Amino acid sequence: MIRTIHLIILVVLSCTVLSGCGTNVKEVKQATPVNTASADAEDTSEEKTFDQTTEKLEPITEYENVTEQEDEIIMVMTINDTKVDVIWENNASVAELKELAEDELTISMSMYGGFEQVGPIGKSITRDDKQTTASAGDIVLYSGNQLVVFYGSNSWAYTRLGKINLNEKELKNLLGNGDVTITLSME
Structure with missing residues (x-):
């Protein structure tokens, strides 16, 4: 019984940690791009895989669904x-x-x-x-x-x-x- 509770807690914690990791990595990557020579020398195969699987984010505007009027109502x-x-x-x-x-x-x-x-x-x-x-x-x-x-x-x-x-x-x-x-x- 105690083993089952420990196993459930472990699974819940693992899911929480793993689901949060992907988001944080993505946000950090977008906020701080790596442009140093030492970073280029490191193994970047994992980074390339990450870049290939993520989509490019477009900026969100506050009024996406509002059609702009060419002329003001006069x-x-x-x-x-x-x-x-x-x-x-x-x-x-x-x-x-x-x-x-x-x-x-x-x-x-x-x-x-x-x-x-x-x-x-x-x-x-x-x-x-x-x-x-x-x-x-x-x-x-x-x-x-x-x-x-x-x-x-x-x-x-x-x-x-x-x-x-x-x-x-x-x-x-x-x-x-x-x-x-x-x-x-x-x-």
Whole structure:
């Protein structure tokens, strides 16, 4: 009975030691390659056998199953039926506007003062108003709940949202001929 228990303990210990040895040898071998001349002079037949039976390990990336997107999802502005190129600010107001644009946000704009189009976004969002002179192409937030797009210039306290990449003449043609509809969406 005692011999049987000793034999079982010996088998369990042997399995534990042997299973751990292979892993440690592999890790040590990868961490410390041997490049010295004295090591080359030693018998390396066992080492060659080990190298031939192990597979080359590839680096593991944290996001193996995530497909990389070529382009970042961006907020797009359409004025009536014309999609315009916008450089958006990186601020809390734009982040909240992007959330609203996920379900497509349509804003009925009205001409005001001969230099801007103004329209309600439907709710108040974070604002950081600063006295500024807006110029053609500037997109700003007024009073935390109004989108303003300029085709002229004006000085007031606004939160900057972005800039349309068109010249003043193109903006005047697009925005200066009556009320427009602006749509914000994510693409």
